[in-house]
Amino acid sequence: MRLQLFSPARFVAVVIKEFIQVRRDRVTLGMMIGIPLVQLVIFGFAINTNPKYLPTAVVDGDMSTFTRSIVSAMNNSEYFRIDKDLVSEKEATALLRRGEVQFIVTFPENFTRELLRGRHPQLLLQADASDPGTVGYAVSSFQTLAPEVLRRDYRPVLPGVAVASLPLDIRVQRCFNPEIETPINVVPGLLGVILTMTMAFITALSMTREKERGTMETLLSTPVRPLEVMLGKIVPYLLVGYVQIGLILVIAWAVFDIRVVGSLPLLLLLSLFFIAANLAVGVTISTIARNQVQAVQMSIFFFLPSILLSGFMFPRRGMPEWAQWIGTALPLTHYLQIVRGIILRGTLLNDLWTPIMAMIVFFLIVVMIGLARYRQTLD
Amino acid sequence: MKPVVTASSPAVDARNVTKSFDGRVVVNRVSIQVRRGEIFGFLGPNGSGKTTFIRILCGLLRPDHAEGTCLGFDLLHRRDEIKRRIGYMTQKYSLYEDLTVEENLQLMARLYRLDRRRERVDAMIERMNFGDRRRQLSGAMSGGWKQRLALASCLLHDPELLLLDEPTAGVDPAARRDFWDELHNLTASGITALVSTHYMDEAERCHRLAYLAYGNLLTQGTLHEVVAASGLSTWTVQGGNLSAFAVELRGLPGIEQVVPFGESVHVTGSDRAALTAAVQPFFSRPGLEWRETAANLEDVFIYLSQQRARDNFQ
Numbered sequence: 060m061r062l063q064l065f066s067p068a069r070f071v072a073v074v075i076k077e078f079i080q081v082r083r084d085r086v087t088l089g090m091m092i093g094i095p096l097v098q099l100v101i102f103g104f105a106i107n108t109n110p111k112y113l114p115t116a117v118v119d120g121d122m123s124t125f126t127r128s129i130v131s132a133m134n135n136s137e138y139f140r141i142d143k144d145l146v147s148e149k150e151a152t153a154l155l156r157r158g159e160v161q162f163i164v165t166f167p168e169n170f171t172r173e174l175l176r177g178r179h180p181q182l183l184l185q186a187d188a189s190d191p192g193t194v195g196y197a198v199s200s201f202q203t204l205a206p207e208v209l210r211r212d213y214r215p216v217l218p219g220v221a222v223a224s225l226p227l228d229i230r231v232q233r234c235f236n237p238e239i240e241t242p243i244n245v246v247p248g249l250l251g252v253i254l255t256m257t258m259a260f261i262t263a264l265s266m267t268r269e270k271e272r273g274t275m276e277t278l279l280s281t282p283v284r285p286l287e288v289m290l291g292k293i294v295p296y297l298l299v300g301y302v303q304i305g306l307i308l309v310i311a312w313a314v315f316d317i318r319v320v321g322s323l324p325l326l327l328l329l330s331l332f333f334i335a336a337n338l339a340v341g342v343t344i345s346t347i348a349r350n351q352v353q354a355v356q357m358s359i360f361f362f363l364p365s366i367l368l369s370g371f372m373f374p375r376r377g378m379p380e381w382a383q384w385i386g387t388a389l390p391l392t393h394y395l396q397i398v399r400g401i402i403l404r405g406t407l408l409n410d411l412w413t414p415i416m417a418m419i420v421f422f423l424i425v426v427m428i429g430l431a432r433y434r435q436t437l438d
Numbered sequence: 439m440k441p442v443v444t445a446s447s448p449a450v451d452a453r454n455v456t457k458s459f460d461g462r463v464v465v466n467r468v469s470i471q472v473r474r475g476e477i478f479g480f481l482g483p484n485g486s487g488k489t490t491f492i493r494i495l496c497g498l499l500r501p502d503h504a505e506g507t508c509l510g511f512d513l514l515h516r517r518d519e520i521k522r523r524i525g526y527m528t529q530k531y532s533l534y535e536d537l538t539v540e541e542n543l544q545l546m547a548r549l550y551r552l553d554r555r556r557e558r559v560d561a562m563i564e565r566m567n568f569g570d571r572r573r574q575l576s577g578a579m580s581g582g583w584k585q586r587l588a589l590a591s592c593l594l595h596d597p598e599l600l601l602l603d604e605p606t607a608g609v610d611p612a613a614r615r616d617f618w619d620e621l622h623n624l625t626a627s628g629i630t631a632l633v634s635t636h637y638m639d640e641a642e643r644c645h646r647l648a649y650l651a652y653g654n655l656l657t658q659g660t661l662h663e664v665v666a667a668s669g670l671s672t673w674t675v676q677g678g679n680l681s682a683f684a685v686e687l688r689g690l691p692g693i694e695q696v697v698p699f700g701e702s703v704h705v706t707g708s709d710r711a712a713l714t715a716a717v718q719p720f721f722s723r724p725g726l727e728w729r730e731t732a733a734n735l736e737d738v739f740i741y742l743s744q745q746r747a748r749d750n751f752q
Contacts, residue, residue: 066551068548068551069548069549069551071548072545072548072549073549075544075545075548076534076537076541076545079536079537079541080534080536080537083536083575084536272532272535273528273530273531273532274532274533274534275532276498276528276532277526277528277532277533277591278549279498280496280497280498280521280524280526280528281521281546281549281550282518282521282522282549282550282551283549435497436497436498436499436500438499438500
């Protein structure tokens, strides 16, 4: 009788068993659907909302018809609410610092006179950009609102100054967070974060559960081999991962109006590497952890750096070098490049080879650790 | 490298099996021979190393030292061949509770890559009388049915050797009796079974026995051989206030063991003459009825483990 190292039949046996178990485990199944929903709604809305009626202070050194009509136009728009009109520059700065207002609009002295002479007076909007998502829409609306108001009333006193090109210098100053990340980055990024979380967690639990319940002893006493068990546990969750991706993309489109600019099939194909990498992490964790509690702790140990250092929350350029290195070792970092590239910028396969290779290398290393750790005995 | 297997060669011929965990010896140079087609009883108190020994036999634990064969295959180096020829039933129920009876059996059939899977599973369901329970989640069944399923799943691939680790623990008496009838049917058809148990009545249904305590093999053989080898003599006394009387007897010279059994007390010693001399003065006491009997298995095992405990203590 020959002994096979890998038997498709035994592999299929494990796959079928896992499928039945996944289907029966309502709580886990609910979690796998629920986590994407909850996270998308919480993250997506909290960061991506289009907040309105933001408190604004006005420093008006001019007090002309023009400045007043800009202020009232702002107040009439949905984005600003003039809370503190006619305050001193010092007061306004203090208000912004304390977070009592989100914006300061400053009209310099002689704003009107300079404007009429075509001398490009400065109109300054200072924004508390510590939460970039909040101010983005208001800032862009301001940039169209002010010229519109002026154009209505503006009659240049000096000849030769064209009405169309308003001699105005609108300056926007983002305080507290000069490097803004566009909020649109968040939802595609969530795709990676959610997959990392659910895939690694659930597989890490699945094998430790076998140890705790004693079913591992039964498995080990049969001729089944390590690779058959590991792959057999990965495959059913691949499918679950794709269900999650589908769910997230639909919500991103329906709720946040984010469409995939690039190729959807390419995105789905490359996601395979990422899901597989995370599932391998989960299975490997479960070969190390003695019980389900330890498995959860180890998953968190993997999940936290993934979220913090991958560039999902903070731009990687701002990180110290060691943190960037850790980030480079994590699959989420590379997947974010792929996801943001394909969804937002329509990046093509040719520009994505580096992250793809990185994920494959990660997968292979983790599977090897897992196979080395898998015990065929109970010692 | 085809092993030479004849009807007369032993199913298990394990010698000097030793295993320790963290420097603590759990199985100490145990040698056991199990003949083909017999039910071999494995007895001993909790923690005596029975489970460890069985796990070593089926390749679940790596022994520190072992020689010999299992089903003709080298114990240490041919574990894969051994695995596919044995059926192992764990002490704790360890099939998938969230799979049905049928799904559990299908899984096992696939893992052993059996042909005619449907047919075999159906036949097994029929044979074990699962009937409508075939679609029931195994975790929802009673202890007796779980045990039947566990037995069914280790019989599916027609093993030559069954390793059953306390298969009847926590199972009601009727189910226990059914189980043993089934076991005798199986061995009649040529299967060998090694069964660990705590129950003396079950021990008496085995063809041969081994008794393990503190990792050491204390005795091995048929029921009569074990009793004879112990060299024990026993007097059984009935009637009167036996509990008080038992206290009186304990510690008298020549009496090594006094065990109350409900309506009777067994008084046991290794020196027949000394024992008889010790009990003789009580023959005249009214209301007591004395009989010289053979020591039973329980007397022997209690005697052996206490003797062993004394040896360990010294």
